[in-house]
Amino acid sequence: MRVELYYWPTIQGRGEFVRLLLEEAGADYVDVARAKGGMAAMMRFLGGKEPGALPFAAPFVKVGDAVVSQTANILDFLAPRLGLVPDHETLRAEASQIGLTIADFVGEIHDTHHPIAGSLYYEEQKKEAKRRAPVFLKERMPKYLGWLEDVLARNAASAGRWLVGGDLTYVDLSAFQVVEGLRYAFPNALARLERKIPRLVTLHDRVAERPRIAAYLTSKRRRPFNQEGIFRRYPELDAPAPRRPSRGTRGRRARR
Amino acid sequence: MRVELYYWPTIQGRGEFVRLLLEEAGADYVDVARAKGGMAAMMRFLGGKEPGALPFAAPFVKVGDAVVSQTANILDFLAPRLGLVPDHETLRAEASQIGLTIADFVGEIHDTHHPIAGSLYYEEQKKEAKRRAPVFLKERMPKYLGWLEDVLARNAASAGRWLVGGDLTYVDLSAFQVVEGLRYAFPNALARLERKIPRLVTLHDRVAERPRIAAYLTSKRRRPFNQEGIFRRYPELDAPAPRRPSRGTRGRRARR
CATH class of the missing domain: 1.20.1050.10 (Glutathione S-transferase Yfyf (Class Pi); Chain A, domain 2)
Incomplete structure (x- = not known):
């Protein structure tokens, strides 16, 4: 089974949940929009110019003739085929x-x-x-x-x-x-x-x-988090940093 | 197959998507939290006091031993059993x-x-x-x-x-x-x-x-929309009312 994954190429985003499944399974897959001409291919699907179910948004996958979108639905569709969910x-x-x-x-x-x-x-x-x-x-x-x-x-x-x-x-x-x-x-x-x-x-x-996840995480296929994705680091939105005792305090504590 | 539906009793909310499926199918179901003692029963599930998969939130259904939550997942679980989605x-x-x-x-x-x-x-x-x-x-x-x-x-x-x-x-x-x-x-x-x-x-x-939907919509089981649910009517959030021509304008147009 060959899987074509379509997702925005420069972020982890929702596509990353699909990538992790494909990587853990050692699946035969291609991350289409990261290859040459791939963005245009993705936009043809989103624009309704390809057959199969019409995706509302990326990510979506193509497996044979089936076009499957919505992250949770993609995972539920692929996982039984890749042995990553029980049959029950x-x-x-x-x-x-x-x-x-x-x-x-x-x-x-x-x-x-x-x-x-x-x-x-x-x-x-x-x-x-x-x-x-x-x-x-x-x-x-x-x-x-x-x-x-x-x-x-x-x-x-x-x-x-x-x-x-x-x-x-x-x-x-x-x-x-x-x-x-x-x-x-x-x-x-x-x-x-x-x-x-x-x-x-x-x-x-x-x-x-x-092993496969560890290899993936250190590969170039794993994009770093950035300020375009779902997870973004805006310090003003985080909780305050934990208070650390001053040097003097630590010194006193160490002496006890 | 008997279905127990658990959802907040006074609103349509997300539970309504499940109710519509059960009504169209003519299913044997009980809307638990609308019956006496039902709210307490629902809270036991949400509080982790019942066996089966732990729901994060209502709605959820119990069918035999299976506890199934998340609206789209409930529908995907029930529909094949009730003939409301193709087998393919x-x-x-x-x-x-x-x-x-x-x-x-x-x-x-x-x-x-x-x-x-x-x-x-x-x-x-x-x-x-x-x-x-x-x-x-x-x-x-x-x-x-x-x-x-x-x-x-x-x-x-x-x-x-x-x-x-x-x-x-x-x-x-x-x-x-x-x-x-x-x-x-x-x-x-x-x-x-x-x-x-x-x-x-x-x-x-x-x-x-x-026929079954029409009967349901006029029954007491269908709660009216209200200001506690997902769909709420706040006129200040809606688009402006369509402009109507004044009487004089309508009169002039009618004369042409």
């Missing part, structure tokens, strides 16, 4: 609900810096972002991360190692990516939370160490 | 991508009145809503509705009558609900657009006339 339909539905909840989380992460409109620059909605981001960091981020932690804790089939069933699935890869992205975007806020989500942090590390 | 997996993936795009659309509709936080009252974010809603009405609403119109136009299998394949599927019911909701929330903005989406308007009417 209840477990597959459980993976899908986790994938969709991560997609909602990613949408809210994006909207911290774009609360008014995707078509406006950050600078044009910075004032509103500075109202939205703190509520996100205080209420929503802990709720989503805590929920993932709870899902791990409840999953007896893997003793809390993986989110669904007894082994790694595509949603573990997606959870890894969210932790990576939040460490980039909100390092201070996440640092305060990490001790409350030990299973999720361990899951992140376990994914990062998988 | 490419068509099922196509329905799913339409369902997910409608879910994104619904999320953006919600955020027109809650651009900062779901936990704040509308009045606390009215200023920001008055920035977000016009961009939504100008850019996003026409894009989503135009995409649904294009999907209909491309669907040769039903000669543009239904979104996927040759017959009605659950996504046609969801598209109906979005048109209903937008007519409630943004009557002026939608009135200007309707002539550009004739296939979608006709689809809406065709769904409304289906």
Whole structure:
């Protein structure tokens, strides 16, 4: 099975969730829009000039004659073919609900810096972002991360190692990516939370160490995070840096 | 197959997309939280006190031992069992991508009145809503509705009558609900657009006339739209009312 992935070439974005699945599976795939003429090919699909289901937006994949879009749907479509979700339909539905909840989380992460409109620059909605981001960091981020932690804790089939069933699935890869992205975007806020989500942090590390993922992360195929994607580092939107004791204080403590 | 639906009892909300599928199918279902003790039962699931997959939020359904959440995932899980999506997996993936795009659309509709936080009252974010809603009405609403119109136009299998394949599927019911909701929330903005989406308007009417849907819409099970749900009518967020010629002008025109 050969997979053509179509996504904006210069960012990780939503396409990265698909790339991680393809990389972990060692799939035969091509990242079309990063090759010559690929952007024009992608725009033909988005413009309705190609047969198959019409994508509303990138990412989408082409597998044989099937054109499949919407990140969570792409993952749900590819994962059974690549052995990255159990065949059992209840477990597959459980993976899908986790994938969709991560997609909602990613949408809210994006909207911290774009609360008014995707078509406006950050600078044009910075004032509103500075109202939205703190509520996100205080209420929503802990709720989503805590929920993932709870899902791990409840999953007896893997003793809390993986989110669904007894082994790694595509949603573990997606959870890894969210932790990576939040460490980039909100390092201070996440640092305060990490001790409350030990299973999720361990899951992140376990994914990062998988041979194919480790190789991918150090390859040129992995684009670095940047200020065009979903995860962006605007220090004014993050929580304050943790207070560090002054040298004098540390000195006194060391003497005790 | 008996379906237990769990959703907030006083609003249509996201649960309505599931209700429409269950009603069209004539399914054996119970709307748990609308019955005595049902809210407490729902909260036990959300609080992690019941077995099965942990829902992040309502709606969710219980079918046998399976607990399934996330609206688009619930629909994708129930529809094959109720004959409301083709068995063919490419068509099922196509329905799913339409369902997910409608879910994104619904999320953006919600955020027109809650651009900062779901936990704040509308009045606390009215200023920001008055920035977000016009961009939504100008850019996003026409894009989503135009995409649904294009999907209909491309669907040769039903000669543009239904979104996927040759017959009605659950996504046609969801598209109906979005048109209903937008007519409630943004009557002026939608009135200007309707002539550009004739296939979608006709689809809406065709769904409304289906005997089980027609019976449901006039039943007490169908709650009216209200100011607690996703679709809310805040006149200050809608486009201006269409200008009507004055009596004098109409008189002059009539005389020509």
